Amino acid sequence: MRTKTRRRGLARTGRAPQTQETGNGRPEKHPLVWLETNTCHGDILSLLNSYHPDFGTLTQELLEIYFTNTLMAAHGSQAIEVLEKIRLERSGEYILVVEGTVPTAAGGRYAFIGLRDGKPWTALDAVVELAAGAKHVVAVGSCATWGLPYGAHPNPTGSKPVSAVVDRPVINVPGCPAHPDWITGTLAHLVWYGVPELDAENRPVVFYGETIHNLCQRRHYFESGLFARKIGEPWCLYKIGCKGPVTYADCPSRQWCGEHLNWPVGANTPCTGCASPEFLERTAPFFEHLPDVHLPGVRVTANRVGLAGGLITALGIGLHLAGNLFTGRLQKEWKKGLGKTGKTFRLKRK
Amino acid sequence: MRKLRHPLPVRLFHWLLTPTMLIELATGFYLTNPSRRLGLPNVRSARKIHFVTGSLLTALFAAYLYGRNKTEIVPERRDLGSHLWSFLAYELFLTPKKPEFPKYNPGQKLLFTLWLFLIPFVLLLGWLLYFPQFFQKWIRLFGGLNNVRRLVYLASVLMTASIAGHVYFALTSSVAHLRSIFTGRT
Ligand code: HEM
Numbered sequence: 001m002r003t004k005t006r007r008r009g010l011a012r013t014g015r016a017p018q019t020q021e022t023g024n025g026r027p028e029k030h031p032l033v034w035l036e037t038n039t040c041h042g043d044i045l046s047l048l049n050s051y052h053p054d055f056g057t058l059t060q061e062l063l064e065i066y067f068t069n070t071l072m073a074a075h076g077s078q079a080i081e082v083l084e085k086i087r088l089e090r091s092g093e094y095i096l097v098v099e100g101t102v103p104t105a106a107g108g109r110y111a112f113i114g115l116r117d118g119k120p121w122t123a124l125d126a127v128v129e130l131a132a133g134a135k136h137v138v139a140v141g142s143c144a145t146w147g148l149p150y151g152a153h154p155n156p157t158g159s160k161p162v163s164a165v166v167d168r169p170v171i172n173v174p175g176c177p178a179h180p181d182w183i184t185g186t187l188a189h190l191v192w193y194g195v196p197e198l199d200a201e202n203r204p205v206v207f208y209g210e211t212i213h214n215l216c217q218r219r220h221y222f223e224s225g226l227f228a229r230k231i232g233e234p235w236c237l238y239k240i241g242c243k244g245p246v247t248y249a250d251c252p253s254r255q256w257c258g259e260h261l262n263w264p265v266g267a268n269t270p271c272t273g274c275a276s277p278e279f280l281e282r283t284a285p286f287f288e289h290l291p292d293v294h295l296p297g298v299r300v301t302a303n304r305v306g307l308a309g310g311l312i313t314a315l316g317i318g319l320h321l322a323g324n325l326f327t328g329r330l331q332k333e334w335k336k337g338l339g340k341t342g343k344t345f346r347l348k349r350k
Numbered sequence: 351m352r353k354l355r356h357p358l359p360v361r362l363f364h365w366l367l368t369p370t371m372l373i374e375l376a377t378g379f380y381l382t383n384p385s386r387r388l389g390l391p392n393v394r395s396a397r398k399i400h401f402v403t404g405s406l407l408t409a410l411f412a413a414y415l416y417g418r419n420k421t422e423i424v425p426e427r428r429d430l431g432s433h434l435w436s437f438l439a440y441e442l443f444l445t446p447k448k449p450e451f452p453k454y455n456p457g458q459k460l461l462f463t464l465w466l467f468l469i470p471f472v473l474l475l476g477w478l479l480y481f482p483q484f485f486q487k488w489i490r491l492f493g494g495l496n497n498v499r500r501l502v503y504l505a506s507v508l509m510t511a512s513i514a515g516h517v518y519f520a521l522t523s524s525v526a527h528l529r530s531i532f533t534g535r536t
């Protein structure tokens with residue numbers, strides 16, 4: 001267990017947190033910009049629900065949050081000036097957190113973060129410019145990490161994930177919203193130890209190293225075939241579309257609602273795969289095991305495709321068999337075949 | 351002496367492939383939609399059978415791909431031209447005259463060639479599902495884990511439909527050929 005925690009865990013080096021003291025004996029806080037683009041603000045609200053440490057402690061001891069349009073008092077040019085100042089004066093020092101997709105169509109004019117020198121500053125330009133000077137870029141939430149749901153078909157705004165618009169590595173902290181611990185844990189690791197161990201999708205392995213299915217308390221129900229048939233039943237929710245098997249996150253062991261109280265499956269409703277790169281288009285329909293199949297002009301459930309495949313095969317074979325019988329071909333073939341066998345048999349007997 | 355149509359290695363392969371493939375499909379569909387009605391006791395056993403059989407199937411098909419002379423199987427130009435038309439005319443009951451082909455008819459060749467690609471494809475996807483962490487980049491290439499599941503399912507539907515067609519034609523079109531897959535000779 002210990003080696004596993006070490007390999008995957010926060011304290012894999014066993015080093016003490018790397019903080020610098022300021023003159024007054026307090027640790028120096030790390031500058032951070034929290035930029036919201038096309039988003040519902042869900043992730044910053046999730047962060048506000050963090051418990052250990054809570055948001056207050058986070059801002060008092062770990063992070064100097066220079067910009068977050070949801071929380072800060074400044075607005076208009078005053079707020080934008082802060083952003084410009086940190087970009088120019090603290091280049092290479094600050095962490096840039098982006099929440100939301102970045103619209104790229106029409107030169108990015110589907111989202112402005114404000115006016116700069118009297119001209120609209122697009123979210124696209126802001127992300128690109130701020131990322132260029134950041135020490136680390138962190139995409140928080142499934143919008144910023146995978147580009148959905150704003151980037152769903154037909155995606156008129158040309159919305160993209162952060163990693164697709166900036167020319168440098170982006171640490172992905174997905175979830176809809178991301179769990180407060182995933183955000184604070186990643187930020188704390190960046191401040192204290194540097195970049196955490198990441199997987200092929202650039203997610204911190206400590207939070208996204210295993211599938212929900214493999215961590216699930218109801219796994220034994222799956223193995224022994226005890227399945228819920230509808231929402232609300234206290235069994236394995238696999239058959240009503242649980243995306244636990246295809247989603248990497250530690251929800252079952254970490255749990256949600258502030259004091260780690262519960263999570264979707266604990267509340268008898270299937271996981272929707274909100275932290276998965278396939279969210280939303282390929283983890284929907286939420287209550288179906290497999291994503292729908294797009295045929296020209298129609299969208300059908302995978303089960304129906306299976307059923308239709310079976311029916312068409314049965315129909316084809318049935319029709320051909322009818323033709324075979326009607327024309328007498330089948331009878332002739334079997335008579336000939338068996339006749340031959342009979343003849344050999346007789347020849348041998350002689 | 352009857353003519354040798356299927357040498358022993360081909361027959362051996364065929365009769366090892368048939369049960370493993372059918373077991374793999376049955377357990378695969380059970381995993382899509384676990385139900386006691388399908389006769390398996392629980393998911394744990396279905397998964398065990400699926401993985402063990404899947405490994406056998408992978409080895410078996412790798413040997414086939416390596417050892418089988420594919421010229422008898424892959425369609426030639428005429429199999430997509432004149433041979434195909436005479437074959438279709440007969441199978442659609444437009445003519446009573448049964449066309450003769452060197453070995454396999456164009457329908458069989460197309461089917462066996464489809465399998466030549468479809469089976470390794472499903473086997474590959476199966477291994478991606480089995481080692482999802484190791485194959486994260488590959489899985490992304492195929493559109494993510496849930497999409498891999500969908501592809502496996504759809505490929506399994508196609509596989510089942512084509513096997514049903516294969517068995518139907520094997521049982522109805524030529525008793526001599528049917529005999530040959532057991533005895534080797536027509
Ligand atoms: C021709 C060969 C195969 C066929 C037709 C087949 C078919 C299937 C089907 C239909 C599913 C259910 C997908 C779903 O709806 O979620 C499945 C799942 C799976 N298959 Fe296969 N499969 C094949 C080979 C393999 C092989 C070689 C392996 C590797 C050992 C493998 C490993 C898996 C795994 C790990 C799953 C997911 C099981 C789970 O959800 O617990 N398959 N397969």
Ligand code: HEM
Pocket residue numbers: 355360364367368369371372418453454458462465513516517520521527528529530531
């Ligand atoms: C009970 C079921 C089956 C029967 C009665 C059957 C029958 C036959 C027959 C009669 C042939 C030879 C055709 C000819 O000589 O013209 C054949 C070939 C073949 N069958 Fe089947 N088959 C069955 C199941 C399967 C299954 C499940 C598969 C798997 C996909 C399969 C794959 C093949 C292949 C690949 C060949 C060509 C072998 C070669 O020449 O390399 N068969 N089968």
